[in-house]
Amino acid sequence: MPDLLPSKAVRVSRALVENDDLVARCQAGDVDAFEELYRLHSPRIYSLACRMTGSPQEGEDLLQDIFLHVHRKLGSFRGDAALGTWLYRLAMNQCLDFVRSRQARMKGLTDTFEEDGSNEPAAPREAPITRLDLERAVQRLPDGYRAAFVLHDVEGLDHKQIAGMLGISEGTSRSQVFKARLKLRALLG
Numbered sequence: 001m002p003d004l005l006p007s008k009a010v011r012v013s014r015a016l017v018e019n020d021d022l023v024a025r026c027q028a029g030d031v032d033a034f035e036e037l038y039r040l041h042s043p044r045i046y047s048l049a050c051r052m053t054g055s056p057q058e059g060e061d062l063l064q065d066i067f068l069h070v071h072r073k074l075g076s077f078r079g080d081a082a083l084g085t086w087l088y089r090l091a092m093n094q095c096l097d098f099v100r101s102r103q104a105r106m107k108g109l110t111d112t113f114e115e116d117g118s119n120e121p122a123a124p125r126e127a128p129i130t131r132l133d134l135e136r137a138v139q140r141l142p143d144g145y146r147a148a149f150v151l152h153d154v155e156g157l158d159h160k161q162i163a164g165m166l167g168i169s170e171g172t173s174r175s176q177v178f179k180a181r182l183k184l185r186a187l188l189g
Contacts, residue, residue: 019083026074038067041084045091051150052095054139066094096165099147137187141180144168148176149184 025033050059151157159173
């Protein structure tokens with residue numbers, strides 16, 4: 001009996017044609033097409049924005065900024081990469097700009113980790129660590145640590161890529177990821 005499911009190559013080809021059609025409709029000013037683009041890609045980009053900003057509220061604001069930027073830049077989409085890849089790259093650049101601008105505003109402040117200023121270790125935990133606990137702990141990381149940690153441990157980028165994106169050395173990237181992990185362990189007990 002022949003395989004009735006389309007091959008991966010056929011599915012990928014079909015997706016590229018659909019993306020090309022969606023982009024063409026968006027470039028022609030079709031509002032419904034842009035809404036579809038937003039619906040298809042906003043969950044992944046929102047997740048990235050929340051992780052990079054450390055806040056759902058700032059993530060929402062950044063998501064809106066990202067899609068405004070996408071709307072303005074869609075005319076320059078040439079199709080060299082998949083639409084999702086292109087969108088994600090734009091989103092990552094916007095997130096990095098956000099982190100850099102916040103770092104510039106916060107320059108001069110110390111990287112205090114405990115909100116109350118104490119350096120005492122966290123009390124031992126009775127309950128297992130939940131995803132929400134981890135997300136809250138990541139939100140409490142200093143901006144530089146959080147950016148390097150999310151890019152490395154969540155997004156899977158290597159230290160050379162992170163260094164280029166954040167404008168830091170590879171050693172600094174390694175150090176920030178290491179320190180972020182230490183702080184997370186302390187926070188999570």
